[in-house]
Amino acid sequence: MRSSDNKKIEEARANARRLIEQGPKVFIALFTMTGAAYLSGSVYTRSYFSAFGASWILEEVPIAIYFSQSWIPLLLILFFGYVAVTNLTLIEGLGSVPTTSACKISVAGVRHGPWLLAGLLSIPTLLSSLDFVSAAIDFLLIAIPLLLFLCASTLELFVVRFGNIDRSIDLSRAYLSLAVITAALYVVPAQLGTNWARLDQQDTSSLLNVYLRDDVATYKLLFAAEERWYVFPSRYEGNQPPIKAVAVTDVSFELVQSGAAIQSGAGVSQGQ
Numbered sequence: 677m678r679s680s681d682n683k684k685i686e687e688a689r690a691n692a693r694r695l696i697e698q699g700p701k702v703f704i705a706l707f708t709m710t711g712a713a714y715l716s717g718s719v720y721t722r723s724y725f726s727a728f729g730a731s732w733i734l735e736e737v738p739i740a741i742y743f744s745q746s747w748i749p750l751l752l753i754l755f756f757g758y759v760a761v762t763n764l765t766l767i768e769g770l771g772s773v774p775t776t777s778a779c780k781i782s783v784a785g786v787r788h789g790p791w792l793l794a795g796l797l798s799i800p801t802l803l804s805s806l807d808f809v810s811a812a813i814d815f816l817l818i819a820i821p822l823l824l825f826l827c828a829s830t831l832e833l834f835v836v837r838f839g840n841i842d843r844s845i846d847l848s849r850a851y852l853s854l855a856v857i858t859a860a861l862y863v864v865p866a867q868l869g870t871n872w873a874r875l876d877q878q879d880t881s882s883l884l885n886v887y888l889r890d891d892v893a894t895y896k897l898l899f900a901a902e903e904r905w906y907v908f909p910s911r912y913e914g915n916q917p918p919i920k921a922v923a924v925t926d927v928s929f930e931l932v933q934s935g936a937a938i939q940s941g942a943g944v945s946q947g948q
Contacts, residue, residue, distance in 0.1 A: 716865045723869030728877070728898065729916040730906065736921070737901040779836065782829035786849050789826040790856040796822065797860060800867050809874045816868045823860050826853055877917060879910050889926045900924075 725731050796819045800812040830853040876883050876896075883896040886907055895907040896917075903924050908917035 712861055716861050719862055720865035720869040723866045724873045725899075727870045727873030727916075728908075728919060730898070730919040733899060733901075733906055733919070733921075736904070737899075779832065782832045785825055785829035786833055786853050789822065789829065790849070790853050793819065793822050793826055793856055793860060797863050797867075800871070804867070804871055804874075809871050812871045813868065813875065816864055816871070819860065819864055823857065823864065827857050830854060830857065884929070885910065887928050887930065888922060889928070897927075 722731065722734065725733055796815060800815045800819075803809075803812040803815065830850050833847065833850045875881060876898075881896065883898065886895050886897045886905075887893075888895060888907070894910045896910050897905060897907055898919060899906040904921050905924050905927055906919055906921050907927070908919050912918060
């Protein structure tokens with residue numbers, strides 16, 4: 677009984693030492709993924725406003741609001757997806773990783789995933805050129821979980837290979853995956869931002885309808901930043917709507933009638 681307890685204590689100490697040794701690498705990986713998430717959010721936001729011809733909005737809003745449009749949820753899904761795929765929290769020893777089903781799935785994913793992801797990213801470009809905007813967005817949303825899975829699988833192979841667990845693993849496909857992942861981290865948010873903006877430019881978009889003081893026209897709320905809101909008429913001529921900045925006190929959610937307006941309150945941070 678005592679020997680069993682001693683064995684458990686030694687295993688706990690070994691696991692603790694392994695976590696301490698790998699801690700700096702984990703923090704570096706999390707820092708890198710956080711940076712990638714913020715960059716992806718930046719690409720999405722710029723592409724979205726560029727499609728409206730309103731990139732100048734980003735020069736007026738505080739940088740904290742600008743970076744708030746990042747893909748933090750994507751980062752969290754990526755991290756937990758990595759933990760789930762590698763299954764490192766459930767195995768007893770690192771030496772058994774290459775023989776697990778999760779590792780075999782990761783190897784297959786890295787072998788075929790880059791080609792599937794590259795092909796999947798080419799479809800939205802074609803659909804967007806044919807004005808099938810909604811279909812293009814659907815394919816981009818499908819590409820996101822594939823991107824996460826490919827990233828998690830690639831990370832697992834690097835952990836197994838450079839952790840001296842299995843020196844026989846060929847990383848040539850893993851490097852190809854990294855190249856495709858890097859391109860996808862730009863292409864997916866850029867295409868998604870552009871196509872979502874084209875969808876929001878339509879009169880039937882989900883953007884909030886608002887009204888301006890002394891104006892009977894219906895406007896769409898594009899973006900709200902503190903005391904300045906950015907709106908555009910729901911019906912307009914040309915390819916891009918005319919965007920204008922208005923004070924929040926001049927905006928209402930109901931048409932002005934008999935000199936009384938129901939003013940918008942605080943709490944709406946963005947119309948997209």
